[in-house]
Amino acid sequence: MYPRHEWRPLPAARGEVRLSPDMPALRTGSGDFLRLHDLPGSGRVLTFRYLLRVRRAALEREARMRSSRWPEGRRSILVLGRDRLSRALAAELARSGAEVRRDDRSGQAPWADAVVDVREAPQRPEADEPLGQLVSGGAVLLRGRREGGRMLIFPLAVDGSEATPDQVSRRRLAASPAAPELSSWLSSDRREPRPLSRATRTLTVARCLSVLEDWATDAPAVAEHRRLLRVIGDGLRERTHTVLGFDEPAPRPQGPGR
Structure with missing residues (x-):
């Protein structure tokens, strides 16, 4: 004793x-x-x-x-994906007290208060459209994608007025001094030969957890999460960029054929 x-x-x-x-x-x-x-x-x-x-x-x-930490109505979290990052996210959310749900690969995702689509796969704009519809149904949406050896966490989508991943890409291209090269690299059908580093994966999980907990408790920081792009790289470093959503322009009318 x-x-x-x-x-x-x-x-x-x-x-x-x-x-x-x-x-x-x-x-x-x-x-x-x-x-x-x-x-x-x-x-x-x-x-x-x-x-x-x-x-x-x-x-x-x-x-x-x-x-x-996870009050009723903001407790059910659907975590998409089956890679190591997705599994780690689901495990930490469950450990913190959230009710974690997983997609069953049938194409019919169960309803949840929040949807987390943060994976080690590169961004594919065509895969973002169905997820954007979840916001109109009342669920918040947190998305993230790998970009080389780093992770991008996009603004938390609460009501659809936030910048989408496609809008983030366009803003980045507009501000980049190497826009043609960046555009070519982002649009390439690439596979990452090495796994994401453990440090980057750990910081990504921690950041996603803090964003979702702030949303669940309606913390003032949610306003910031809705407009920040977070870039997490090696060495436990994080950079943030303010990216605001914008209304897409109406399609240009087609003129008479020449």
Whole structure:
């Protein structure tokens, strides 16, 4: 047994407990300190029973916190894709308390409060149109695509007024000093010979999780997420660019044939 003045791990739970008479306390898995107002009697059995009570209280508190992170109506998250990045995203979302759903490859995606389409595949504009229809149905949409050794996370689509991946590409081409080369490279049918680095994948998962949690709790940062393109590269570096959506021009009328 640990001395009472030392911190000991809770059995089968995240957190540590200190049973010192002058300062009994619980340190939760999230790093919060909670004071304990009673102590067990002497003996291993009483101490073990007491620790089970503390463990139960800690788990109940953690469950309440998880629910507050993903309130009803913003808890169901559909994660598309089957690559390593998609699987890691789904696992972290589930661990944080979200209700994660996966596509069954039948073409009929289940309804969700938010849809996450962040994959290690290059962007394909023709694949974005069906996803854009989800926003009109009430779901928010977070998209991301690989570009060489880095990941692009597009603005969070809430009501369809945000910049689409196609609009982001056009803005990038308009601002690039190497627009012809960039256009040729983006439109090429390429396969990446190497897997995405672990650091880039980890930061991408963390960033997506923070964006979705901000949306779920209606945090002020959502306004920023709706207009930022995030570029995540090697070395745990992230660059952001403001990209605003715009109304597409009407088709030009066809003149008489010559």
